[in-house]
Amino acid sequence: MATTAPTTSSTALADLVPRLREICGEDGVLTDLSRRRVYESDGLTYHRATPGVVVLPTTTGQVAAVVSLCAEHGVPYVPRGAGTGLSAGALPHAEGVLLVTSRMRRIVEIDLENECAVVEPGVVNLDITRAVAPHGYYYAPDPSSQQVCSVGGNVAENSGGAHCLKYGFTAGHVRGLEIVTPSGEVVELGGKATGAHGYDLIGAFIGSEGTLGVATRITVSLTRSPERTVTLLSAFTSMDAGGEAVGAIIAAGVLPSAIEMMDALAIEAAEAAVACDYPAGAAAVLVVELDGPASEVDTQVERVVALCARSGAFETRTADGPEERALIWKGRKSAFAAVGRISPAYIVQDGVVPRTALGEVLGRIAALSAESGIRVANVFHAGDGNLHPLVLFDDSEPGAGERAEEVSGAILDLCVEHGGSITGEHGVGVDKACKMPRMFGEADLETFELFRRALNPAGIANPGKLLPTPRLCGERPGVRTGVHPLVESGEAEQF
Amino acid sequence: MDDPDVKDVALREGTDEDAMCGVVPARVARPENVGALADLLAAARESGLTVAARGGGTAMDWGTAPRSLDLLVDTSGLSWIDHNAGDLVVEVGAGTPVADLERVLAEAGQRLSYDPVRSGGTVGGALATGLSGPGRLLAGALRDLVIGMTVVRADGVVARSGGRVVKNVAGYDLAKLHTGGYGTLGIIVSATFRLHPRPPAVRLVSAPAPSPEAVERAAAALRASTVVPSAVESIHPLAGPPRLYVLLEGTEEGTTERADVTARALGGTGVEVAEATPPGWGLVPDEGCLIRVLAPPAELPGLVHDLVAAADRLGGRVGATASLPAGTLYLYTAPGASAEAVSSLLERARSGSGRSATLLRAEPHVRDADVDVWGEVPGLALMRAIKDSLDPDHRLSPGRFAGGI
Incomplete structure (x- = not known):
């Protein structure tokens, strides 16, 4: 899957390098293999390609000059920010320019x-x-x-x-x-x-x-900044009861700033990793945050606490100071990285279902998991139906990776089947380009293509991303083995 | 011209009543369903017909006159409401009257969180013109509430973007282009919106706005507070003194307390607190010329004052309604304002960096004069490229949009 150029060897590119140096300066152009390799993937490390050349412009003028040069020579370029994306949207082009904006940080x-x-x-x-x-x-x-x-x-x-x-x-x-x-x-x-x-x-x-x-x-x-922010942690003995509470909060006309949910497996992982001290025996926890004018938030907190209790919450904690709130968030925020504690490898999926279909889809995911013997931990933005199932497997076991991918793919199919989306926030990138036809018809995709061609007629801007191409669509979706590189280095959280 | 013969489409000759910016369409067609509209547009392509859409007909005098109009599509047959209350989502046919949608949603205790600027319009028309009234500070403008859209392209192909869930980043957000696109890139047939619960209580706090300095002081005090208004609107009616309005939405106790804080921020005498918005809230008059001005929010109080004063000197009365935090201002003239006066107001509104203005609606005598309707529109070359790609023969409302698109 990964293509690697040992040096900046493609002739078209090699001809460009001196001119790129004129534009971005000596230190703004990277051609050494070891330095280019730093950029071989974004946050979805499964997809890798060493960029033909890396440029680090510092001004709009430099970006324009680099892109003009690419356009003039028909050389593809890939823009990259901090490289934290999770859909390989910044996967470099082996014979193209990787245009990194990290020096434009004023x-x-x-x-x-x-x-x-x-x-x-x-x-x-x-x-x-x-x-x-x-x-x-x-x-x-x-x-x-x-x-x-x-x-x-x-x-x-x-x-x-x-x-x-x-x-x-x-x-x-x-x-x-x-x-x-x-x-x-x-x-x-x-x-x-x-x-x-x-x-x-x-x-x-x-x-x-x-x-x-x-x-x-x-x-x-x-x-x-809101006058008041209150975070609630509510524990339930079943996912259904937690889901019911989410529905009750929405139906009551309360609009929290966040409603997050974790299942037993995700809670277990979080406890193992950060000892978040969530209520013992919880099969589901909800993290609900309310913010706004104090006079509104206080009333809403009371209502949410009551609605959770009515849906069967056996414990609800309320925090309004920054440190106490951070404690509640700690378990939720650690969940993705924490599954590394209970599984050697995992796939982070990102799909969306209408909120009212959450219960049914979670049931179907559990059935898929039981049938395949592949464990799935559920951590998600419950308020808007954005699922992040973590599909766990042992990458040293033959065939386990493939089975996990099947489960992961089947979960996306469930999302589409229930009127949802193949991505709520991670984007399409390379990773899901081939899944676009599951959600959109041929005419829809052709219309996207017409629009893209209008603004990117030569096709040099981030080719192979967002829309399916025949070349791409034989490849496998992204598997995560271990944590996001930035999470591992302590530079970032991911949740 | 060849009449397109399509099943489920009623066809008749156009009359003066059907005119779009003074251009009478040769034929008016009313398709019964999306399939019929698609067939109609495919047939129109075969015959090379120019086509425009009409919803409630409340913006037929908006934009610039089309260069040609063979076929006017009446979308009133495309009317349906598919409300999923549990998901706070609704899919609506383009021909559905906005008032019908509002009523259905209100029965379920929900709403589409935007204030129309005209009454009597359809959902498709509201989207195609793309304007939002005062209540846009929390949930955003109309464009921010669209989560999916289906259009029929110039070649009759039906294409969808977005979806039926709020959180979705798959594919290009083409609905953004059609919202405010005047039907020049496709004919909107349906849209899916995110909804919000109706707030249990509303307070509209208002105070006299005697000078731009007073409005600036009040706006600064509001920014410094944490009352979280849904709207901050400075209204200069055609007749009567200007007032500043602050809309608060929430619980009974919460809005009462926030209204007190707001009243103090507005200061001075003459502060009033109402428990509902008045009838016609957010609407602009449906006659006279209408101008939309965008400017840095902090400059709006001064700019409104300046434009109203300039109109007085030019001998014409104008009214204005300005969403201060959004930097958006609608300016309307009393009927009969001269083309010179309108032109001069546009020029004045455009002078200064970061300011722009378009003449949304012109009276016939202004339309016939040589007034720069759109002003300088940044990104016009990109807009033309998009038009060329999606409507290569330029048959959808040609000339009605910026830069002759």
């Missing part, structure tokens, strides 16, 4: 009067919040990798996070974009007002996974 402007900030694409998501927190603001989209992931990457993936249940995705928080198109032109869209005239190009660009260009400057909305 917060250009913080404009509190207009409640927005202007940032370069390499700025780390959480750094915006760090910069504005003293003024009582934060940047709302909070992907679990927010300590390291870049805002440019968030734009490419339309990232959400645990709190997107209430606050929505990146698309709802971007007012302006400066982009470099696949032909190398710089276009400024939007600004400090919300919206723009003409087609909503910003809306269509966000989530396009680097296939329509590179965002080089981003104007994001800042959100007022």
Whole structure:
């Protein structure tokens, strides 16, 4: 599956290198194999390819010049932010340029009067919040990798996070974009007002996974920090009871900022890893967070506690201080990495079902697991039906990997069958490009292709991502053996 | 011209009443279902007919006049509501009146969290024009509530993007292009929206807005508070003094307390607290010219004041409604304003960095004059490329959109 170029050997590329150095400087172009290899995968390490050449531009002008050069020579390029993505959306092209935005990390402007900030694409998501927190603001989209992931990457993936249940995705928080198109032109869209005239190009660009260009400057909305935030942990003796509580909360018209759920296996893993001290005997736990004006949150907390009790919760803890809240989140946030404690290898799946189908789909997943003998731990964003089943297997056992993949794939089929989606937040990338036909018909896919070709006519911007190609679609989905490299190094969380 | 002969499509001759920006369509067709519309558009492609869609007909005088209009599609036959209350999701046919949708959702204690700017329209029309009223600060504008969309392309192919779940990043979000696209990239046949529970209590706090400085002070005090308003709207009616409105939604106890905090932030005398929004909340008048201005939010109070004063000097009365935190302003003239006055207001609204303005609706005498309707639209080359790809023969409402698209 992985293709590896020992040196920057392709002639087209080799000819380009001196010109790339003129544009980005000596230290802005990496050609040594060992240095290029650092970039061979993103967070989904199963897919690997050594990039033909790596460039690290520092300005919009450099990005435009690099892309123009690629366009002129018909050389493919792949944009990459912090490389935390989980769909191989930043998988390099062996005969192409990997355009890394990590040196473009200036917060250009913080404009509190207009409640927005202007940032370069390499700025780390959480750094915006760090910069504005003293003024009582934060940047709302909070992907679990927010300590390291870049805002440019968030734009490419339309990232959400645990709190997107209430606050929505990146698309709802971007007012302006400066982009470099696949032909190398710089276009400024939007600004400090919300919206723009003409087609909503910003809306269509966000989530396009680097296939329509590179965002080089981003104007994001800042959100007022809530007056009060309360986190609840509620324990149940069955998943059904936990699911019922979720339904009851939604039906009561309460909109928490997050509703997370874990099953017994996930709780077991979290206990083994971080001793999170969740209530003993819990077959399911819910983590519910409520935020907003104190006068609203206090009433909502009472209601949620009552609704959980009515659905059969045998214990509910409430925390309103940052440290106590972090304790509740600790188990949930550790869950992905923690399954490494109870299984040598695992696949993290990302699928969505309508919330009302959660109970049935979880039942079907349990049946799949029982039939195949493959264990599945369930950790998910229950409020919006975004499942993250962790399919566990022993990679030293012959055939186990294949069986796990089958279970993982069957779970996605269940999602689609129930009117859901093949990806709620990880994106399509390379990993799920071949699964797009499960969710979309031929005419839908052809229309996506027409749109892509309109803005990326030569096909050089992040080829092979997002849409199925005949070349790709014989490959296997991504298997995770061990934890995300950044989680392992302690640089990031993933949950 | 050859009449397209398609099953389940009623066809008649166009009349003056069917005119779009003064252009009378040769034929008006009313398809009964999506399949019939697809067949109709495939037939229109064969015959090279230019096509536009009409929902409630409340925005027929919006945009620029189409260069040609052979066939007007009346979408009123595409009317259905498939509400899944448990998932807070609804799929709606494009021809469904917005009022019908609101009623069905209200019966279930839910709502589509957006304020229409016109009454009498359809869901498809609301999407194609893409505008949102005041209540957009929490759940976003109309475009943010669309989670899936089905359109019929210029060649009659039915294509879907998005889905029926809120959290979904599979494929391009093409609904964003059709929302506010005036039907120039395809005819919207249905959309799926995320919904919200109706808040149990509402407070609308308002105060006089005698000067831009007063509005700026109030806006700053609101930003410094944590009352989390759903709308902050500065309204200058055509007749009567301007007021600043702050909408709070939540529980009875919560909104009462937040209304107190808000009243203090607005300060001064004349503060009123209502327990509902007034009839017509968010609507702009359906006659006269209508301008949409975008500007950095902090500049809006001054800009509104400046535009209203300029209109007075030009001898025409204007009204305005501005969503301050969103940096969006709708400016409307009393009927009969001269083309020169409208043109001058547009120019004034556009001067200054980060500002832009379009003339959404023009009265016939303004349309006939040489007024720059769209102004400078960034990204026009990209928009043209998208149009060329999805409607290569330029048969969908040609000329009605920015840059002659």
